[in-house]
Amino acid sequence: MDPVFIVEDLGLSLGGTEILKGLSFTVNPGERIAFLGPSGAGKTSLLRVLAGNHQPSSGHVHTLGICLSELKPAGIRRVRSQMGFVHQDLALVPNLRVLQNVLAGRLGRLKALAALRSLLWPNKEQTHRVFELLEELGIGDKLYERTLSLSGGEQQRVALARALYQDPRALLADEPVSAVDPARSRDLIRLMSKVAEDRKLPLLVSLHNPELAREFFPRLVGLRQGSIVFDLPKEQVTDDHLEALYRIPSKASFPADQRA
Amino acid sequence: MTATDRPQSEPDRLRFNEERIRLLHKSRPQNRAVQVSGGLFVCMALFSLWHLDLQWGRLFADPSEPGLFRFLNQDIRPHVTRQPDWTWADLGTWLLTLLRDYGLRATWGTLLLATAAMGLAGFGGLLLAPLAARTLTVPDPYMGLQNGRRSLLSSAVRSLCLAMRALPEYVLGFLLLALLSGSTWPAVLALALHNAGILGRLFGDSLEDVPVTPMRGLAAGGARPSGLLLFGGAPQAFSRWLAYIFYRFETCVREATVLGMLGVISIGYYAKEMRSRQFYDELFVLVLLGALLVLLADALSGWLRSRLRQG
Amino acid sequence: MTQPPKATPRFKRRYALVLLAALGLLAAYGLNLHWKGLLPRGEGFVLWKRFFSAALSPAFNYESTSVPAGTPPFLLVVFRSVLRTLEFAVASMGLALVGGLILGVLSSHSFWDSALGQGRQGTKLRNRLRIFFRTIAALLRSVHELLWAILFLAAIGQTTSAGLLALTLPFTGILAKLFSEMLDEAANEPSAALEGLGCHPGVALLVGRLPIAWPDMAAYGFYRFECALRSSAVLGFFGFQTMGYHLELSYNSLHYREVWTLLYALLFTVWGLERWSGILRRSAVR
Numbered sequence: 137m138d139p140v141f142i143v144e145d146l147g148l149s150l151g152g153t154e155i156l157k158g159l160s161f162t163v164n165p166g167e168r169i170a171f172l173g174p175s176g177a178g179k180t181s182l183l184r185v186l187a188g189n190h191q192p193s194s195g196h197v198h199t200l201g202i203c204l205s206e207l208k209p210a211g212i213r214r215v216r217s218q219m220g221f222v223h224q225d226l227a228l229v230p231n232l233r234v235l236q237n238v239l240a241g242r243l244g245r246l247k248a249l250a251a252l253r254s255l256l257w258p259n260k261e262q263t264h265r266v267f268e269l270l271e272e273l274g275i276g277d278k279l280y281e282r283t284l285s286l287s288g289g290e291q292q293r294v295a296l297a298r299a300l301y302q303d304p305r306a307l308l309a310d311e312p313v314s315a316v317d318p319a320r321s322r323d324l325i326r327l328m329s330k331v332a333e334d335r336k337l338p339l340l341v342s343l344h345n346p347e348l349a350r351e352f353f354p355r356l357v358g359l360r361q362g363s364i365v366f367d368l369p370k371e372q373v374t375d376d377h378l379e380a381l382y383r384i385p386s387k388a389s390f391p392a393d394q395r396a
Numbered sequence: 397m398t399a400t401d402r403p404q405s406e407p408d409r410l411r412f413n414e415e416r417i418r419l420l421h422k423s424r425p426q427n428r429a430v431q432v433s434g435g436l437f438v439c440m441a442l443f444s445l446w447h448l449d450l451q452w453g454r455l456f457a458d459p460s461e462p463g464l465f466r467f468l469n470q471d472i473r474p475h476v477t478r479q480p481d482w483t484w485a486d487l488g489t490w491l492l493t494l495l496r497d498y499g500l501r502a503t504w505g506t507l508l509l510a511t512a513a514m515g516l517a518g519f520g521g522l523l524l525a526p527l528a529a530r531t532l533t534v535p536d537p538y539m540g541l542q543n544g545r546r547s548l549l550s551s552a553v554r555s556l557c558l559a560m561r562a563l564p565e566y567v568l569g570f571l572l573l574a575l576l577s578g579s580t581w582p583a584v585l586a587l588a589l590h591n592a593g594i595l596g597r598l599f600g601d602s603l604e605d606v607p608v609t610p611m612r613g614l615a616a617g618g619a620r621p622s623g624l625l626l627f628g629g630a631p632q633a634f635s636r637w638l639a640y641i642f643y644r645f646e647t648c649v650r651e652a653t654v655l656g657m658l659g660v661i662s663i664g665y666y667a668k669e670m671r672s673r674q675f676y677d678e679l680f681v682l683v684l685l686g687a688l689l690v691l692l693a694d695a696l697s698g699w700l701r702s703r704l705r706q707g
Numbered sequence: 708m709t710q711p712p713k714a715t716p717r718f719k720r721r722y723a724l725v726l727l728a729a730l731g732l733l734a735a736y737g738l739n740l741h742w743k744g745l746l747p748r749g750e751g752f753v754l755w756k757r758f759f760s761a762a763l764s765p766a767f768n769y770e771s772t773s774v775p776a777g778t779p780p781f782l783l784v785v786f787r788s789v790l791r792t793l794e795f796a797v798a799s800m801g802l803a804l805v806g807g808l809i810l811g812v813l814s815s816h817s818f819w820d821s822a823l824g825q826g827r828q829g830t831k832l833r834n835r836l837r838i839f840f841r842t843i844a845a846l847l848r849s850v851h852e853l854l855w856a857i858l859f860l861a862a863i864g865q866t867t868s869a870g871l872l873a874l875t876l877p878f879t880g881i882l883a884k885l886f887s888e889m890l891d892e893a894a895n896e897p898s899a900a901l902e903g904l905g906c907h908p909g910v911a912l913l914v915g916r917l918p919i920a921w922p923d924m925a926a927y928g929f930y931r932f933e934c935a936l937r938s939s940a941v942l943g944f945f946g947f948q949t950m951g952y953h954l955e956l957s958y959n960s961l962h963y964r965e966v967w968t969l970l971y972a973l974l975f976t977v978w979g980l981e982r983w984s985g986i987l988r989r990s991a992v993r
Binding site for chain 3: 450
């Protein structure tokens with residue numbers, strides 16, 4: 137099977153600051169990867185590039201066999217609509233119902249008018265699909281609740297449901313558990329891994345917590361100051377690797393051959 | 397609901413889900429008041445549009461007949477430009493004469509009217525505010541012992557504020573016109589009363605919303621309500637009061653452009669006169685002057701408020 | 708405002724109050740206002756007494772004994788004038804809400820920053836268009852309803868459409884300004900996320916931004932509805948058959964008890980609206 141993402145020498149500058157430099161890696165279908173690293177390491181930006189939200193400043197990103205930088209806006213929108221993205225702040229519309237927030241996941245596939253119609257008067261089939269998704273995530277009976285009235289954990293499941301409803305080719309999540317307590321974040325990451333595994337979707341998650349990453353992700357990628365520090369199967373990631381990742385910056389730089 | 401009592405076969409499962417969705421949909425949270433109000437408003441609007449029996453004919457009438465086209469083409473055109481051989485200098489002279497004869501005086505009068513009324517309204521608001529603040533008028537204010545206790549005095553003062561702002565300024569001014577025979581008082585007082593009603597309530601609200609910790613400190617030290625007001629409430633609410641005054645000032649100027657029709661030398665006064673004389677070109681210039689004044693007041697108030705927010 | 712009072716008084720703000728008071732006094736001086744003008748003099752006193760004692764006994768029938776045959780009963784006239792006042796207010800608000808929403812979206816940053824958001828070309832043009840619509844809104848609202856009324860009366864004569872336009876245009880401008888501010892202040896993330904998953908920018912605005920701003924917009928719209936009611940009543944002073952018309956008529960014929968009936972009817976209508984908005988507010992909080 138073809139890789140889902142091929143990243144070659146990716147660089148990204150936003151507003152004059154260099155955020156990512158010289159990243160190269162490949163993501164195969166069904167692979168689950170956790171991106172680790174301190175704040176400001178470029179995890180969020182990397183995910184956003186993969187989702188088609190930022191254009192790379194240098195290098196190439198091939199998504200599903202298509203080179204992102206060669207695409208016109210319409211093509212980029214098509215790529216975006218195939219990437220399920222769970223945002224750090226969830227980015228749900230608080231006073232819409234859960235059903236509508238999940239339905240919003242498909243808006244990218246539809247023409248403007250059809251999109252509005254599906255939101256205001258969803259047909260039976262759409263409602264059923266959303267309901268079954270929510271059931272799978274354990275919040276089926278919240279279908280018609282206002283999103284505002286749900287708990288934090290439930291809202292995260294809604295955001296996940298929205299991403300899954302997109303019928304994505306990959307699932308990306310940016311710090312999905314930064315705002316919940318440890319027990320709940322474990323549940324959520326477990327759930328995410330399970331749904332990704334069931335669907336054979338690649339799952340790319342940025343995380344702060346190395347323990348969670350080691351527990352659920354076979355492959356860990358460490359980022360620091362916009363570069364890859366290590367990219368290893370979890371068994372090979374040692375405490376030294378992690379310590380190096382979170383250490384206060386020093387003059388010593390990391391040898392490039394440490395990458396797998 | 398556990399996984400075991402879920403039907404296994406596909407058609408069964410679909411029917412089962414359908415039933416559950418139906419039940420969830422039936423018990424979905426709904427805001428009846430909003431729905432009914434929205435529906436009612438739309439029905440009322442449609443009924444009104446029909447019942448008002450609108451005649452649009454004159455709006456699109458031929459330029460040869462009285463109507464909007466003729467009005468825009470002829471009536472509001474400065475009369476000096478209706479001669480075949482007019483020059484820009486003629487137009488300038490006409491405009492300057494208009495401004496010198498009454499235009500500037502009208503603008504100035506409008507500004508004076510708004511400012512005087514605002515001064516009075518601010519004063520009235522300051523008097524009403526402490527009485528309208530429910531946290532101050534209960535026994536033992538701000539100590540938090542009688543949460544939810546109602547203050548009869550505040551309710552009464554709030555009702556008074558409501559009554560003051562319920563009547564339109566123009567109606568108030570009109571009623572006062574005969575009672576305060578022929579002076580500028582009716583317009584000023586009408587504007588001041590209406591705004592004092594609004595400010596009294598807004599000032600009172602902001603007195604209720606100030607942080608209570610310093611107030612508790614003062615109250616624990618045995619301060620009387622007047623002390624709480626002067627050393628706790630007023631200093632904390634003060635910048636919000638100023639913001640409200642600036643905000644009302646801009647609406648006040650807008651309202652002052654028409655209150656002059658009740659006999660104060662101002663834009664409305666001359667607008668009414670030009671209308672009755674059918675000098676529509678001069679009327680139009682007055683309307684523009686009024687718009688300019690309102691936009692300036694708007695900008696000034698916006699600038700002052702943004703300065704205030706910055707501290 | 709959220710900080711405790713400072714030990715050192717803020718002289719700037721203290722002076723602001725003094726300055727405002729001085730400005731008010733100067734303006735009063737400029738207008739030749741004297742407190743003696745507030746007191747009734749001579750026969751004025753009789754007038755005051757008549758006017759205010761009439762408040763206790765509002766009229767239920769015409770005060771004049773020589774009403775021509777066939778005149779509808781007074782209370783019916785009052786009812787009709789209330790109805791007409793409401794009609795003007797509701798119809799103009801209905802139109803202004805639609806117009807204000809459209810103009811508000813067109814003069815908001817969030818629309819122009821997203822709608823054609825791809826690429827950097829046309830930034831200047833988009834900015835100009837936004838300013839153009841903002842200026843229209845500003846011009847519409849800077850002219851008072853009654854001045855619009857005078858203009859339309861002169862242009863298209865004493866028709867209900869003149870009254871309706873006079874109310875609709877300024878309210879459209881006011882609502883447009885507020886609506887555009889509320890749209891721009893609404894949280895960014897949901898609509899950005901929708902665009903992020905390939906959604907049409909216009910849909911992202913409608914689905915991701917408008918619902919968030921909606922409660923504020925509805926609340927403000929309702930407050931404006933109250934203002935529309937007052938303005939509609941005042942339109943009566945310019946020949947439209949709203950409450951102001953009958954107020955002027957009764958007042959000028961010195962029929963003060965009729966005046967008070969009309970005033971009570973107006974107050975009652977405003978109070979009814981206030982109750983309605985109170986019910987809505989409480990239901991929204993729940």
